[in-house]
Amino acid sequence: MEPKVNILIVDDEEIVRESLASWLKEDGYEVEAAENGARALERLPAKDWNLAMVDLKMPGMDGIQLMDEIRKARPETIVIIMTAYATVDTAVQAMKKGAYDYIVKPFNPEDLSMTIRKIIEHQKLVKENLYLRKELKKQYRLHDMVSKNHKMIEIFELVKTVAKSNSIVLVQGESGTGKELLSRAIHMESPRKDEPFVSVSCVALTESLLESELFGHEKGAFTGADQARSGKIELAKNGTLFLDEIGDISLKLQMDLLRVLEQREFQRVGGNQMIPINSRIIAATNRDLKKAIEEGRFREDLYYRLNVISVHIPPLRVRKEDIPLLVEHFVDRFNIEMGKNVEGVVESAMRLLMDYSWPGNARELRNVIERAMVVTKGRMILDADLSLPQAPGVSESRGKSLSEMEKEHIRQVLKENRWNIIRSAQVLGIDRVTLYNKIRKYELKKEQVLNT
Amino acid sequence: MIPDAMLTMLQDHLRDYLSLPVRTMRAMPVPEGSYERNRNQYNSTRILREILTETPADAIKIVGVIDKDLCIPILTFVFGEAQLGGVASIVSIARLRQEFHGLFPDDGILFDRLVKEALHELGHNFGLIHCHDRECIMYLSNTVRDVDRKRSTYCGSCDSALYLKSEPWRA
Numbered sequence: 001m002e003p004k005v006n007i008l009i010v011d012d013e014e015i016v017r018e019s020l021a022s023w024l025k026e027d028g029y030e031v032e033a034a035e036n037g038a039r040a041l042e043r044l045p046a047k048d049w050n051l052a053m054v055d056l057k058m059p060g061m062d063g064i065q066l067m068d069e070i071r072k073a074r075p076e077t078i079v080i081i082m083t084a085y086a087t088v089d090t091a092v093q094a095m096k097k098g099a100y101d102y103i104v105k106p107f108n109p110e111d112l113s114m115t116i117r118k119i120i121e122h123q124k125l126v127k128e129n130l131y132l133r134k135e136l137k138k139q140y141r142l143h144d145m146v147s148k149n150h151k152m153i154e155i156f157e158l159v160k161t162v163a164k165s166n167s168i169v170l171v172q173g174e175s176g177t178g179k180e181l182l183s184r185a186i187h188m189e190s191p192r193k194d195e196p197f198v199s200v201s202c203v204a205l206t207e208s209l210l211e212s213e214l215f216g217h218e219k220g221a222f223t224g225a226d227q228a229r230s231g232k233i234e235l236a237k238n239g240t241l242f243l244d245e246i247g248d249i250s251l252k253l254q255m256d257l258l259r260v261l262e263q264r265e266f267q268r269v270g271g272n273q274m275i276p277i278n279s280r281i282i283a284a285t286n287r288d289l290k291k292a293i294e295e296g297r298f299r300e301d302l303y304y305r306l307n308v309i310s311v312h313i314p315p316l317r318v319r320k321e322d323i324p325l326l327v328e329h330f331v332d333r334f335n336i337e338m339g340k341n342v343e344g345v346v347e348s349a350m351r352l353l354m355d356y357s358w359p360g361n362a363r364e365l366r367n368v369i370e371r372a373m374v375v376t377k378g379r380m381i382l383d384a385d386l387s388l389p390q391a392p393g394v395s396e397s398r399g400k401s402l403s404e405m406e407k408e409h410i411r412q413v414l415k416e417n418r419w420n421i422i423r424s425a426q427v428l429g430i431d432r433v434t435l436y437n438k439i440r441k442y443e444l445k446k447e448q449v450l451n452t
Numbered sequence: 453m454i455p456d457a458m459l460t461m462l463q464d465h466l467r468d469y470l471s472l473p474v475r476t477m478r479a480m481p482v483p484e485g486s487y488e489r490n491r492n493q494y495n496s497t498r499i500l501r502e503i504l505t506e507t508p509a510d511a512i513k514i515v516g517v518i519d520k521d522l523c524i525p526i527l528t529f530v531f532g533e534a535q536l537g538g539v540a541s542i543v544s545i546a547r548l549r550q551e552f553h554g555l556f557p558d559d560g561i562l563f564d565r566l567v568k569e570a571l572h573e574l575g576h577n578f579g580l581i582h583c584h585d586r587e588c589i590m591y592l593s594n595t596v597r598d599v600d601r602k603r604s605t606y607c608g609s610c611d612s613a614l615y616l617k618s619e620p621w622r623a
Binding site for chain 2: 013015016018019020022023025026027028082105106107108109110112113418419420421436439440446
């Protein structure tokens, strides 16, 4: 629902107050009337008045004096001076004192409608602007990550602090939450930012391959090792070594890694020279390491070695306020990458995005937006451009009663048919009256659609 | 004077469209004191007050139809006026006539416009406010052009709102 627009009419003539109030109420405005300046001032504190329509000539305080008082008490309230007897002097005086407009009774209805709509529109833009500025400040950006979730902002703050140290960081979170992005951010915030950031995915390789990937190997260390090769630890030099999916490495490799972390030196496979480690190590996993320890799949001592500074990134479904922000972020990014000019996502599509549970987290959202940007034909991404695995609601059908499902289904059909009752009733296979009854029973209301 | 035939047609149309019983009352004299001499128009708010005093006890809504040009003090003219969520409303056919705009009289066009404005004011009586849909009856018309552009029906959401608000009397 749009917020109510409050209008205060001040006129000593009852018939003017009554007729103008009635005319404005028909347009959906909240209207109150006062018969003189003193009464009007009494009403000022009660509401956020958008507009005061003030008669120029009133016994006691005149319209100009009242306008001065209103502007002192409520500077955001717009004042229109009304008069039956226009003179250039009063008009000039009123405008100089800050009246938005000076209108002579009687007024053409079309012009009055237009004037009021313009005022409301203007005020809405001013408010929206203030709101957006405030939101912009609230939102937080850390390199390629954006969020306004308080938990994430705490993490961002933590990252800035820990980046200065050399401590090992353990980043935990479901897949797609941005563990590598966060690790890169730590790297970029650290004094090592000009050194390499080397990433190793521990899940992708077999044990022996991972070993040589990490530590490197000497020539002839194993079949096929026809020349010596540096491992990722060496390549990271004075930079950052990012060990992704650390929870997936074998127990043997866990032991090797523990020794390396403790001694801060290692040997290449098949080599005997100790090579010192100068890089900063960040490990990440989507597994519950404590549970893995209980099950004997992860060494407890390695866990404590890694868990010096622990960061847990919350999944997207618990920080849905970030969805619009991320969408905007991805749209901006793909606009640049694809050379497109997409402005955003229509409100109904945004609602689909908000309703979805995002098991694949921000990465999944990025993929959905990327695909939508490819297929969309217009400037806005529409519902049909999104390829979400399931319709929202369907995935959450468990635990819902039949009537809840019915309500949801009717709401959906009405939305799809833009609240065309006849068409919706046809789709639902019921008659118009039954549909009306169900709308009333479930208290369904047409949702406001943004003009996009 | 409003031709009887037109009032009968209006009565039948409102009855069929709203599924509510509709009857036509005897014509009221135009209230003294509603005439604004310097404007040569009639004050619709004053007439509305008078209509209220004449409303029969069993009437849930009452619409006055008048052939005088209506105004309110602040506006140069109005096509009609209604109490929002109240009982009474009034519609003037003066500016709905083709001849007001220098054209040949056309009862068909006049009746179409009258139906739209009567349903519009009744909509207000049932608590509906102006609609943003330019083709909906509840769209604010400031000109006959606006009136002619509207359909003779409410949009989906105004229709459902009206249906729900008028239902207590439909049974």
